[in-house]
Amino acid sequence: MKVQPFYIAVCDDDEKDRKEIAEMAEQICEMEKIDAEIICFADGNLFLQELKNEMSFDMLFLDVMMPEMDGMKLSRYLRSEKQDLPIVFISSNRDMALRGYEVSAVRYLAKPLEKEYLREAIVFCYGDKNKKKELLFPITGGIRKVSPEEIIYVEIRGRKSHITQEQEEWDTALSIDRLGEMLSGSGFVRCHQSFLVNCRFIRTLRTAQIELVNGVYIPVSKYRIKEVRRYFFEYMEG
Numbered sequence: 001m002k003v004q005p006f007y008i009a010v011c012d013d014d015e016k017d018r019k020e021i022a023e024m025a026e027q028i029c030e031m032e033k034i035d036a037e038i039i040c041f042a043d044g045n046l047f048l049q050e051l052k053n054e055m056s057f058d059m060l061f062l063d064v065m066m067p068e069m070d071g072m073k074l075s076r077y078l079r080s081e082k083q084d085l086p087i088v089f090i091s092s093n094r095d096m097a098l099r100g101y102e103v104s105a106v107r108y109l110a111k112p113l114e115k116e117y118l119r120e121a122i123v124f125c126y127g128d129k130n131k132k133k134e135l136l137f138p139i140t141g142g143i144r145k146v147s148p149e150e151i152i153y154v155e156i157r158g159r160k161s162h163i164t165q166e167q168e169e170w171d172t173a174l175s176i177d178r179l180g181e182m183l184s185g186s187g188f189v190r191c192h193q194s195f196l197v198n199c200r201f202i203r204t205l206r207t208a209q210i211e212l213v214n215g216v217y218i219p220v221s222k223y224r225i226k227e228v229r230r231y232f233f234e235y236m237e238g
Helices: 015-031 044-052 071-080 094-103 115-129 176-182 225-236
Strands: 006-011 036-041 059-063 087-091 107-110 135-139 142-146 151-157 160-165 169-172 188-192 195-198 202-205 209-212 217-219
Touching: 006 015, 006 044, 006 115, 015 036, 015 059, 015 115, 036 044, 044 071, 059 071, 059 115, 071 087, 071 094, 107 115, 135 169, 151 176, 176 188, 176 195, 188 217, 188 225, 195 217, 202 225
Parallel strands: 006 036, 006 059, 059 087, 087 107
Antiparallel strands: 135 142, 151 160, 151 195, 160 169, 188 195, 202 209, 209 217
16 A cells, blocks of 8 residues: 655745745655655646645645735635645745734745755644544444554455454444545555555564464455565555
8 A cells, every 4th residue: 555645735926936945845855754745836726726626735835925816815715615734834025924823824934945944844744744643434323533543454344344443343334445545644554355454563474464463363465465565664664
């Protein structure tokens, strides 16, 4: 299972500044070992169009002063649409940029940019994304809130997915494919058509099976073993 990259959007109408931000961010991500994808936009409307095409981002570097749709207008629209995307304001106009608190901007960076401040903003947003998070799972008669790191493995049982945690087990109507999407980037690997395993709980990985720390053995498909090994080693290397 491929870990999702950290998607960074850069929205600035000045081509030179846009390129400088993107290049500097790329250098920082390489130095910090962050698997990032950086996408640039010359104005807010182009950025919004990408969102409407179901693209999602993990942070946004946003120029405050832009023609047509400035940074404040774009930010207000994002918040009105319940987008909690971390926004980092960038501007030579300090007074305007400091109004970022109105739209819960996480940082304000002044032009010309200083690499260390840009690095701190990226590391902060990347770390915030990877904090312990909780997901909502539909269960019989309600909704269960669970952190991915608490799940040991998922198994298909009939028409339901059976979730095993350290202290309890339960079922959800979500398909294992959908669960794989939800848990992507949280250390889970699809080792078999019927199993999704959290690498955090793997004790031993063999050719045909996985031994978990709780003593349970999970089958590994011969068609998936190569990918499972690659993903597991990447996970162990951090």
